[in-house]
Amino acid sequence: MSQDKNKVLVIEDNKEHMIALSIKLKAHNYDVVWAGDGVTAMTVATREKPDAILLDLGLPGGDGFVVLERLRSLGSTVGIPVIVVSARDPMSNRPMAIQAGASAFLHKPVKTDELLSALQRALMGGNDLLAIESSDTT
Amino acid sequence: MQLLHQDEAESLNRTVRILHLEDNRPDQELAQALLKESGIDCEITTVQTRIEFVQSLQKDAWDLILADYSLPTFDGLAALTIAHQLCPDIPFIFVTGVMGEDIAVETLKRGATDYVMKQKMERLGPAVRRALSESVERRRRRRAEAGLAQSEEQLRLLVDAVRDYALYMVDMAGIVVSWNSGAARILGYSEQEIIGFSFSRFFCGDDRQEARIEHLFNVAERTGRTEEEVWNIRKDGTRFWANLVLRPLANGKGEARGFAVLTRDITEQQTATKELEESRQERARLQDRFLSHISHELRTPLTTIVDFTSILLEGLAGAITQEQKQYLDLISRSSNQLGGMVNGLLDLTRSEWKRLPMDLACVGLEELVLNTCKSLSPKAKTKHIQLRSWIPAKFPLVYADPARVVEILTNLCDNAIKYIPAGKKIDVECLTFDNDPGFVQVCVRDDGPGIAPEQRRRIFERFYRVAEASADHPGGLGLGLYITRELVKAHGGDLSLTGKIGQGSAFTFTLPTFSLARILLPLMSPRNLATGSVALITLKIPEKPNCPALDLGRYLKTLRVAVKSCTYETSDIVLPAMHVTGLECMVHIVAFTDDEGVRAIIKRIQNHLLTCVEWQPLEGQFDLSGRVLALSTAHMEQADAAARNIADELSTWIGLTADTGGNRESRQEQSAGN
Numbered sequence: 001m002s003q004d005k006n007k008v009l010v011i012e013d014n015k016e017h018m019i020a021l022s023i024k025l026k027a028h029n030y031d032v033v034w035a036g037d038g039v040t041a042m043t044v045a046t047r048e049k050p051d052a053i054l055l056d057l058g059l060p061g062g063d064g065f066v067v068l069e070r071l072r073s074l075g076s077t078v079g080i081p082v083i084v085v086s087a088r089d090p091m092s093n094r095p096m097a098i099q100a101g102a103s104a105f106l107h108k109p110v111k112t113d114e115l116l117s118a119l120q121r122a123l124m125g126g127n128d129l130l131a132i133e134s135s136d137t138t
Numbered sequence: 139m140q141l142l143h144q145d146e147a148e149s150l151n152r153t154v155r156i157l158h159l160e161d162n163r164p165d166q167e168l169a170q171a172l173l174k175e176s177g178i179d180c181e182i183t184t185v186q187t188r189i190e191f192v193q194s195l196q197k198d199a200w201d202l203i204l205a206d207y208s209l210p211t212f213d214g215l216a217a218l219t220i221a222h223q224l225c226p227d228i229p230f231i232f233v234t235g236v237m238g239e240d241i242a243v244e245t246l247k248r249g250a251t252d253y254v255m256k257q258k259m260e261r262l263g264p265a266v267r268r269a270l271s272e273s274v275e276r277r278r279r280r281r282a283e284a285g286l287a288q289s290e291e292q293l294r295l296l297v298d299a300v301r302d303y304a305l306y307m308v309d310m311a312g313i314v315v316s317w318n319s320g321a322a323r324i325l326g327y328s329e330q331e332i333i334g335f336s337f338s339r340f341f342c343g344d345d346r347q348e349a350r351i352e353h354l355f356n357v358a359e360r361t362g363r364t365e366e367e368v369w370n371i372r373k374d375g376t377r378f379w380a381n382l383v384l385r386p387l388a389n390g391k392g393e394a395r396g397f398a399v400l401t402r403d404i405t406e407q408q409t410a411t412k413e414l415e416e417s418r419q420e421r422a423r424l425q426d427r428f429l430s431h432i433s434h435e436l437r438t439p440l441t442t443i444v445d446f447t448s449i450l451l452e453g454l455a456g457a458i459t460q461e462q463k464q465y466l467d468l469i470s471r472s473s474n475q476l477g478g479m480v481n482g483l484l485d486l487t488r489s490e491w492k493r494l495p496m497d498l499a500c501v502g503l504e505e506l507v508l509n510t511c512k513s514l515s516p517k518a519k520t521k522h523i524q525l526r527s528w529i530p531a532k533f534p535l536v537y538a539d540p541a542r543v544v545e546i547l548t549n550l551c552d553n554a555i556k557y558i559p560a561g562k563k564i565d566v567e568c569l570t571f572d573n574d575p576g577f578v579q580v581c582v583r584d585d586g587p588g589i590a591p592e593q594r595r596r597i598f599e600r601f602y603r604v605a606e607a608s609a610d611h612p613g614g615l616g617l618g619l620y621i622t623r624e625l626v627k628a629h630g631g632d633l634s635l636t637g638k639i640g641q642g643s644a645f646t647f648t649l650p651t652f653s654l655a656r657i658l659l660p661l662m663s664p665r666n667l668a669t670g671s672v673a674l675i676t677l678k679i680p681e682k683p684n685c686p687a688l689d690l691g692r693y694l695k696t697l698r699v700a701v702k703s704c705t706y707e708t709s710d711i712v713l714p715a716m717h718v719t720g721l722e723c724m725v726h727i728v729a730f731t732d733d734e735g736v737r738a739i740i741k742r743i744q745n746h747l748l749t750c751v752e753w754q755p756l757e758g759q760f761d762l763s764g765r766v767l768a769l770s771t772a773h774m775e776q777a778d779a780a781a782r783n784i785a786d787e788l789s790t791w792i793g794l795t796a797d798t799g800g801n802r803e804s805r806q807e808q809s810a811g812n
Contacts, residue, residue, distance in 0.1 A: 014438060020445030027454045058434065087437035089484065108437050109444035109477060112452065 006123055007031040009050035011041040011067060012085075013059050017108075021054065021085075024112055030119075038062035042070055045077050052122050055102070057086040057093065065100060072101040081122035085110060154180040154270060157194055159205040159217055160233070161186045168259060169204060169233060176263025188212040188220075195224045202269060207234035207245075207253075215248065222249050227277060229269035233262065304401035307387065310394060312336045312351055324403055326373030337399065340380075342371045358384040358397055367408075370401065379405040436480045443473045482621055496539045496628055500652040500726075503536055503543070503568055503580070504529045510547040511566060518555050524563035525551065533568055534578055535652040542625050543649070546633075549622040550582040550645045558586030558642075577631065578651055583644040588637050597635060598623045622647075655785035658728065662780050667769060673736045674788050675727040675764040677743070728788065736764035765791055 008030045012018040015036075022032040033048045035041035037060045045053065053071065057064035064084065071077045084097040087108040094105040103122045106114060156173075160166050166184050173180050183198075185191045188211065194200075203221055207214035214232055221230050232245055235256035242253045251269045254262045297305055297318045304321035308314050314337050317329040325332075325340060338351055358364040363385055370380035383400040447470045449455055451463065458466070507527045518525040536543075547566065554564045567581045589597065596602050598619050619633075626633040626647045637643035650656070729739060740762055767787055769780075 014442075016442040017438075017445065020442065020449060023449050023454050024445070024452075027452070087434045087441065089433050109441040109473075112448050 005029055005031045006051040007033060007048060008119070009033050009035065009041070009045055009048060009053045011035045011038075011053060011059065011064070012056045013037060014056070017056070021115075024115065025119075028116055036060070038064075038067040038070075041067055042074075042077075045071060045080070046074070049076070050080060052119055053080055053082045054085050054119075055082050057084060057088050057097075065096065068097070068100045068102060083118055083122055085115075152179070154178060154201045154266075155199065156180050156182045156202045156204060156266075157191075157198075157200045158182050158184045159186070159191055159203070159209070159212075159214075160184055161206065161209055165206070165233070165256065169262060172259055172262045173266060176267070178263060178266060180266075186211075188216070191217060192220060192224070195221065200225070200228050201273070202266060203228055203230045204233050204266075205230065207232050207237050207241075215245065218245065218248060218250055227273065227280075229273045231265055231269055233259075302402070305398070306332075306337070306401075307396055307398050308337050309396040310355075312338055312355075315396060321401070324372075324378075324401060325370070331373070340370045340401075342369050342377060354382075354384055355397065359386050359394060362386065367404070378403045379408045433480065433484055437477075440473060440476055440480070443469065444477070447473065482618070496542065498537055498539055498629075500535050501538050501540045501543065503533060503578070503649075506540055506543050507547060507566055507568065507580070510544050510551065514548065514551050514555065517552070518564070521555060521560045523555055523558065523560065525555075525566075526563065527566040527568075529568040530570070534570060534575070536578060536649040537652040537656065538629050538649050542629070546622050546625050546647060547580070547582070549618050550647075553618060553645075554582060554584045554586070554643075558584045562586050576651055576653075577648045579646055579648045581644055581646040583642060585642040588639040588641055589635065589643050590639055594635050594637075598633070653785065654789055655781045658785050659778065659781040667730070667780065669730045669732065669735075669769075671730070671732045671766050671768050672784055672788075673729045673731050673733075673739075673764055673766045674791055675729065675736060675739055675743075675762070676791075677725040677727075678761040678763075726788075731766075733766055736766060740764055 006029075008025055010018055010021050010025075010032055012021065012034070013036050018034055018036070022034065025032050033044055033050060035044045039061060041055075041059075044050075055064050055068060055071075059067065064086070068082060068084070071080065071082055081103040082101070083104045083106060084093075084102045085106045085108060086093060086097075090105060090107045094107075097105045104118045106118055158166060158169060160169070166182075170180075170182050173182070182204075183194060185194050186209070191212070203217075205214050205217045205221075209217075214234065218230055218232075221228065226249075229251040230249065231251050232242070232253035233256065234253065237245075237253065237255070245253060251272070252265045254265050300318060301320045301323055303318075304324040305318045306314055306321045307316040314332050314335055317327070317332055321332075322328055338348075341350065354364050354366065363383065365384075366382045368380055368382060369377050370382075371377050381402040381404045385398045385400075387395045387398055389395050447466055450458060451466045451470065507529060511525050511527050515525055551564060551566065558564070562585050564582065564584045567583065569579050569581065571577055571579065602620075623633040626649075630650050631648035633645065633647040635643060635645050727739070729735060731739070743762060767784065769784070
């Protein structure tokens with residue numbers, strides 16, 4: 001784990017949720033930047049180069065999936081792990097999020113330790129996409 | 139036949155009315171005597187002149203006419219002519235002494251029924267008898283002919299009156315030979331326009347092909363009937379969706395003559411069915427949207443409550459007093475309960491749509507039971523309730539959704555903890571059935587006060603609550619047991635309640651045991667088998683201390699989702715993902731594919747794992763491999779047997795059999811304390 005503070009971008013339009021998330025993250029030694037809509041999110045993501053992104057799905061002016069897609073298609077953000085944090089039905093949205101390239105899907109309300117461990121896992125694997133040796137098809 | 143008998147009886151048993159044209163009295167008397175003698179009950183009226191003869195014929199009804207051939211004022215042939223004109227059906231017999239053979243033949247030609255020579259008067263009786271019975275027969279035949287003509291007319295009218303169906307006949311070459319008004323209305327051709335032409339013109343596109351019609355004919359001839367739904371084309375070129383029924387028609391000798399074709403325009407019906415299906419789908423879509431909306435809307439404020447409660451509890455907003463912590467704990471517990479209810483509502487609506495999401499896998503029950511008891515033990519301890527679990531050694535693996543089994547167990551244990559008094563105990567016991575290896579049962583038994591019979595009956599109903607909310611029993615929606623039972627049912631099992639007042643309660647549910655054959659059977663389509671090989675792809679993950687089992691369970695779940703999305707496109711793949719608890723975790727994928735397909739699938743899964751951050755901690759620790767089993771022809775003959783054969787071979791590879799859980803140790807655990 002890195003010695004420096006990791007920076008997390010929280011993309012969340014609900015202020016209360018955003019505040020709660022940033023209190024928790026800051027308490028656990030993360031730097032937090034915030035964006036309340038998709039367009040701002042893209043600007044902040046490219047400018048701040050966060051280590052991880054927490055993404056809500058219901059956003060003003062564009063669905064979270066659109067943001068996720070843009071984050072995955074942009075060279076400067078493609079390597080940043082994205083964790084979807086949403087109140088939407090996980091049954092349909094979890095597979096969609098994973099398919100779209102999210103590292104994890106967390107269903108609101110999220111317990112603090114769940115949030116932290118998902119974030120930790122994302123950060124551990126986020127820097128380095130190592131190839132796994134091809135297994136033989138014996 | 140019956141008619142004939144009746145008529146015969148009628149004609150011979152009732153008094154027969156005979157008109158006798160005879161001027162010679164002894165001859166009259168002789169005839170009368172002879173008829174009586176031969177047992178014919180008759181009443182003879184004698185006339186001598188032409189006028190009397192004509193009048194009698196006009197006035198009365200007769201069964202038979204006897205006539206002398208030569209009369210002084212009148213001759214026999216003239217009488218025959220008159221009789222033929224007035225009453226052609228009445229048998230006419232000449233009784234004469236002077237007729238030569240040639241004249242006799244001449245009279246027969248002119249319509250006489252018979253003749254009797256006076257020298258051979260003993261023939262009179264048999265002649266009369268025969269004439270009468272012939273006459274009865276003739277009348278019967280005439281009536282039948284008239285009846286036939288009438289029923290043919292009725293049938294024609296009936297067929298013609300059928301206006302909602304096109305009803306027509308074609309010969310063996312498909313040429314239209316009859317046509318009703320319904321056909322004219324539905325297909326647009328008049329009788330004159332279509333008779334003599336092939337009915338192939340009603341079929342459009344490919345349907346018009348000879349082969350198609352031949353096929354229709356063949357099936358109809360072989361099975362006595364063909365029914366098809368096809369597009370038919372009207373005279374004006376418009377189309378309609380037609381329900382077509384063909385029946386072969388045979389002549390009296392059983393030779394095929396052609397086919398009766400009954401056509402119904404079901405375009406509207408078809409449209410209606412389609413619309414119904416569309417509206418059903420639309421409703422499902424709306425329901426989905428509603429569910430997602432409700433979930434979102436309720437969860438948004440809930441998230442705020444949960445988040446800030448935990449922030450306060452963790453001291454992130456400053457130190458809190460013991461009393462404040464106590465209250466915050468209450469808020470936290472209630473909001474968790476609220477979250478559970480929101481989930482319950484979602485599950486409820488889904489269960490009514492039979493859409494409870496299930497992620498079935500091959501599961502060992504002991505770990506699930508132990509984990510559930512472990513997680514509930516703090517709660518049990520606060521009420522001094524002893525929570526224990528019993529599971530026999532080598533307990534069969536079950537085919538279930540592990541998360542749902544935990545939910546079922548949690549609901550049942552949680553309920554027991556809630557309702558039994560402090561100091562009692564709860565036993566969770568896993569048992570096999572001696573007579574049914576297809577299922578196992580899990581029993582959650584308590585030694586509480588028991589449940590009254592009337593409550594037992596209703597306890598699984600929606601929104602039914604045994605007790606009103608009180609300080610001891612926090613309120614709820616009354617959905618817990620209903621949903622629990624729906625969950626059990628979604629696995630193919632059942633949940634029941636036994637027990638007596640004063641002797642505790644026992645909730646028992648059944649789960650299907652894992653059998654590879656059971657999973658393979660639905661996949662044994664000819665298309666799948668046609669690939670000629672079945673592959674087993676195994677992903678093996680060693681259990682590691684820094685990778686707790688629960689997390690691994692979640693990984694497996696995301697992996698299954700991922701693999702499903704990876705493999706859908708390769709079409710022949712099926713995924714009975716399995717989760718074998720114990721020393722290592724494995725996911726097995728069975729695919730109807732060959733070496734090349736296996737390589738493609740493995741590549742896809744690897745690619746996915748590379749981009750899925752959740753998996754990266756396990757990097758280098760898992761082993762992904764595939765093996766291909768060639769299908770022998772023996773496999774393909776019968777789906778059932780094939781499933782079993784393939785399952786046996788795959789089981790050997792996997793290292794498990796349907797009825798044992800492998801070499802796991804026996805465990806009997808006390809998980810929650812006294």
